[in-house]
Amino acid sequence: MSLVVAFSGRDGAVIAGDLREILMQGSDGEISGFEQELYSGQIKNDTTLRKRAGERGIGLHIRDNKCKVSEQGGILVGEVSESDGAVVRTRRLFVSCGCYAIVDITKDGPVLQTKGKGSTFVVLGNEVTKRIANELIQAEWKNGTFADAVRLVLLIMNTAASCTASVSRECTILQTRAKADLDGAAIMAWKTG
Numbered sequence: 001m002s003l004v005v006a007f008s009g010r011d012g013a014v015i016a017g018d019l020r021e022i023l024m025q026g027s028d029g030e031i032s033g034f035e036q037e038l039y040s041g042q043i044k045n046d047t048t049l050r051k052r053a054g055e056r057g058i059g060l061h062i063r064d065n066k067c068k069v070s071e072q073g074g075i076l077v078g079e080v081s082e083s084d085g086a087v088v089r090t091r092r093l094f095v096s097c098g099c100y101a102i103v104d105i106t107k108d109g110p111v112l113q114t115k116g117k118g119s120t121f122v123v124l125g126n127e128v129t130k131r132i133a134n135e136l137i138q139a140e141w142k143n144g145t146f147a148d149a150v151r152l153v154l155l156i157m158n159t160a161a162s163c164t165a166s167v168s169r170e171c172t173i174l175q176t177r178a179k180a181d182l183d184g185a186a187i188m189a190w191k192t193g
Helices: 027-038 046-055 127-140 146-163 183-188
Strands: 004-008 013-018 021-025 057-064 069-072 075-084 087-096 098-105 109-118 120-124 169-176
Touching: 004 075, 004 098, 004 146, 013 069, 013 075, 013 087, 013 146, 021 027, 027 046, 046 057, 069 169, 075 098, 075 169, 087 120, 098 120, 120 127, 120 146, 127 146, 146 169
Parallel strands: none
Antiparallel strands: 004 013, 004 120, 013 169, 021 057, 069 075, 075 087, 087 098, 098 109
């Protein structure tokens, strides 16, 4: 699972996503244990990532070029996925000025999980990345300007990249000043495949 961080404010919205995708081959039990180490923050860098995978007999394919954020019609979209064997779970975050929505993409179609209004940060990620993001938001956010929110989103991305091998060192960041309508129909229709 990746890291996507967004801020929805009255004057603008920003979203950032890391670029890392990790595919694993091996026994289900070893992969499960390895993922627990990775997503809890025990594996902090790529050297340890490869070493622990080798010790567990897991083959890794790592790429740092998967774009997880995009913009369409003033709506910023972030996507995170995780797999459990053949089952892939996908969650999408839609953000515009002053509002956001989180949608799970299921085999039966999109399911709206939550929707909110007002100025807020939203974080999608694994255990360690969410903890890092939430600690930084609590420590650093003082109801500042939109520029302050953008700086904090970048700080979260950089801090997470230095603390866990589950995210890439590089990220994609997008901004909008548009106020788009995040009604359910528009969100559900957006690239649900």
